[in-house]
Amino acid sequence: MASSEQHICTICNDDGVSNLAVSWCTECEVFLCGDCEKPHSKSRLSRNHKTMSAEDYQKLPTFIQEISSKCRDHKKKFELYCSYHVCPCCVQCVTDKHKKCQEMKTLSGVLQQVKSSASVQLLEKI
Ligand SMILES: [Zn+2]
Numbered sequence: 001m002a003s004s005e006q007h008i009c010t011i012c013n014d015d016g017v018s019n020l021a022v023s024w025c026t027e028c029e030v031f032l033c034g035d036c037e038k039p040h041s042k043s044r045l046s047r048n049h050k051t052m053s054a055e056d057y058q059k060l061p062t063f064i065q066e067i068s069s070k071c072r073d074h075k076k077k078f079e080l081y082c083s084y085h086v087c088p089c090c091v092q093c094v095t096d097k098h099k100k101c102q103e104m105k106t107l108s109g110v111l112q113q114v115k116s117s118a119s120v121q122l123l124e125k126i
């Protein structure tokens, strides 16, 4: 992959600290640095969460990486995925650009698929 973009820990970033992320939690959809990863993997609420390395995250399809961001045109959260245009869309995009698109999927459903396939890939590596 051409981009070697570094990701910043989402949790630390909320506190105004820019720590480099080492992993990404597929459940919380947040980046974790080394310091935040430990409590996350120990906490009763999140210890069963599947995480992948920030490196593996880079290899995910771009639209998955865009899910956690907002629609640039409408500043709304992406909620749907158009398989015809191969792009994530917010509710406004759907009304604007994807009215005739038949194959709109919910992002959570698509993400679920990617999550399970990502974990299969991880398992294969091991
Ligand atoms: Zn952190």
Ligand SMILES: [Zn+2]
Pocket: 025, 026, 027, 028, 029, 040, 046, 049
């Ligand atoms: Zn998590």
Ligand SMILES: [Zn+2]
Pocket: 071, 072, 073, 074, 075, 076, 089, 090, 091, 092, 093
């Ligand atoms: Zn939009």
Ligand SMILES: [Zn+2]
Pocket: 082, 083, 084, 085, 097, 098, 101
């Ligand atoms: Zn479309």
